[in-house]
Amino acid sequence: MKHSPESAWRACLDIIRDNISRQSFKTWFEPLKAVGLSDEGGLTKLTVQLPSQFYYEWLEEHYFALIRKTVTKVIGPQGRLYYEVVIEKEATDGQPGVSVQLPANPSSRAPTRPRAESVGTRSAVYPPGMGPPVSPQPPPNPFAAPGLLKTKFDSRLNPSYTFERFVEGDGNRFARSAAWAIGQQPGGTSFNPFMVYGGVGLGKTHLNQAIGNYANTHHTAETVLYISSERFTAEFVQAIQHNRASDFSIFYRQIDLLIVDDVQFFAGKEKTQEEFFHIFNALHQSGKQIVLSADRPPKEIDGIEERLLSRFQWGLTVDIQPPDLETRIAILQNKAEEDGIRLGRDVTEFIAQHVKNNIRELEGSLIRLLAYSTLRQSEITLDLAREVLRDLIREPQVQLTIADIQRIVCDYFDITEDQVRARTRKREVAKTRQVAMYFCKMHTNNSLKTIGLQFGGRDHSTVIHAYQTVENQIETDAKFSQMIEDVQHRISLRSR
């Protein structure tokens, strides 16, 4: 009996339907359309149209055997199935869609993926004899006309996030060496996907972009793309709004090294997750490299589908831990050197000791310090660092006691603490006592009464009087005012 394309395909579908689940049939076979049946060189060629390149990959990967048997049964041993993929071109260039012919070669399966022969800007024709990827090397990019993407493609990488600038320490050593291996051979290691997780500001973005920068500079991957999951989501939503969802899909399937940052933000975005799931599968199946980051271990991310979470962990999942003191010092010194500043060891140590959990804050401290020293035209000293970084470094605030202040003030004026606590009215002692009361009122939460009691049982009006006297004298006596500032300085050093 002579078949039309439709009847041949319908006969095939009847067989296929009986062999797979309803859901799979609906998803993968119902959208296909028979578009041609012709005899060519002793073969009978049945051509069906696929909605996207991804269908082609999926069908070849999952239904190859079934399709071969079916076509042979319906058309005979000379039967061959051909796929035609319609690629929607960007609306801007006004060209009609381009279709791509992909033979599903039921009689032989070559061990490697097709080599793309470029025809025009966004279409490609594969020679017969292809199969799904077996080689670990990324296959040539079917949508890339040679030389076109290379010059035009924006990887969206920050060029300063390189391996050279990434300081290695115990907390990131393993992640770094895995990342390095991936950079050498994207898609060619078993670290696919590569998932790095850890707290904010620990270098996840830097490290993952270093892979991308390396691959670009050393040409180990042709198309590299860095994108945050938020931006991915936003662009996907936009693509849907403008009926460009298939362009979106096609765009992502041409990437050789895809870096998606902060995947925890996919949580709750079901449609986006689904799209990413398909992109992930397509890339992974064709040996492309996927690099991911998250702020916590994948299994702790809520709101992301299980099938996606499990894929995140197919390859290598590593964490980055906060850097230890030595690493923090090294990072600061590197950074200072890059900026051409000389920093005293005491200053780097001070910052490194106080900013522990976040490298971004470590860098922020340095920048702030630099800004102040430039503004004030003063050297970067430990004192300046203490002052400038006061709120940034958030040292545990020490709540000073009356005794603490008595000690600091007495030390400064060289009077014993016993003397200020006694009832003596000697002039220097009285002055020291007033200053100490002044600072107690300023820096402790004690009532005037309590303060008075600890200065030899004086009453609250004495404390008020002391406070006002000191204030007045600061106004009128420059030398005194300077002394008060010195004492204030000593107190602030103690209270941080």
Ligand code: ADP
């Ligand atoms: P995350 O993505 O984990 O929040 P980032 O990669 O954005 O962290 O890092 C924050 C800042 O700290 C960046 O400026 C980055 O260059 C720097 N940084 C992080 N880790 C290192 C490191 N090991 N060596 C040098 N700089 C680092």
Ligand code: MG
């Ligand atoms: Mg980040």
